[in-house]
Amino acid sequence: MTEPSSERHERLSDPTLPFAAKLKLAVSFELEYWEDRQHPPNISVNVFRSIVQLVPDSIAPKWRERKSVAGAHGHSGEEQIFNFDFSVSAFSKDVRFYCKGYFFEKGNLKGVTIQSFRPMPSAAVIPIRGER
């Protein structure tokens, strides 16, 4: 997306914008993503872009103060970090995801840094014929 910086900030800082919509919009503007973490592993950035579209509109994240200043926006990003989890249903399996990150830049919003995005331990599965 090639919107001017001021327009991005205006849209991302709209107080009426629900969190899920803000997150999806920020991902479409500029995304900084930590992937390939091994313990526990983050899902790849490409798959994150797809699965983040499944975050329910009603999601309400938890917020806390950010410790890390790593990454291109570590010093200039918002001081509050969000985290939330949500689940989707795939072939009768409840797949739960955890997401943690922060928006940047403080006072001139234009994107989001995702520090964690990974599946969480899951619930019951109904087996499918021939399933591995």
Add this chain to the structure above:
Amino acid sequence: MNECEHERRHPLSEQIKRVGGREFRYLAKSCESCGAVLWNEKAEVDFREWMRTNREKFMLQFSVPQGVSMGIQEILHRYPGTSDSHFVRAVLSVFTNHIFASPEISQNVTAVRESIVYKDLVADDSREKMKVRINPNLLEVVETWAALVSMSVPKFVEECLTQIVALFGTRGSSSVWRDELDKQLDLVMKAA
């Protein structure tokens, strides 16, 4: 569980991203504590270019029961000028972007496994091999979903196709979720 915030960084080093058995090499920073790699706009631009130049090389191979293969050909009559490759990609896209997004639609679609049509389809031992071209973006999404539901990629693809063919075969009274599913499949197929 480790909640690393990636405070300790390594300088730029070569990283490898694997998609569909192929390797994309790029430079990125990584976290000294947990090994995470920082994906940024530069990596994104380079990766898109890599995908563009390699998109012809990614293939999906799987097999489906004969009845599913025949069902696909029947459904394709609705979309003149499209191929089974278009249909496979459309179905995978609809599952990963729409069906899994809605618990109601997902449960209703999966419930087709209890239908006689579905059971007849999977009881057929004769199988048809299929090989379709797929873009690396969708392939990586499919690989991840297959792992998340503990299936091999070919089995995941087969399951998606079998459920859709069974749904078309059990078409009954209209419902909101089924109309929505039809609409999504129509959209993706007509964009092909």
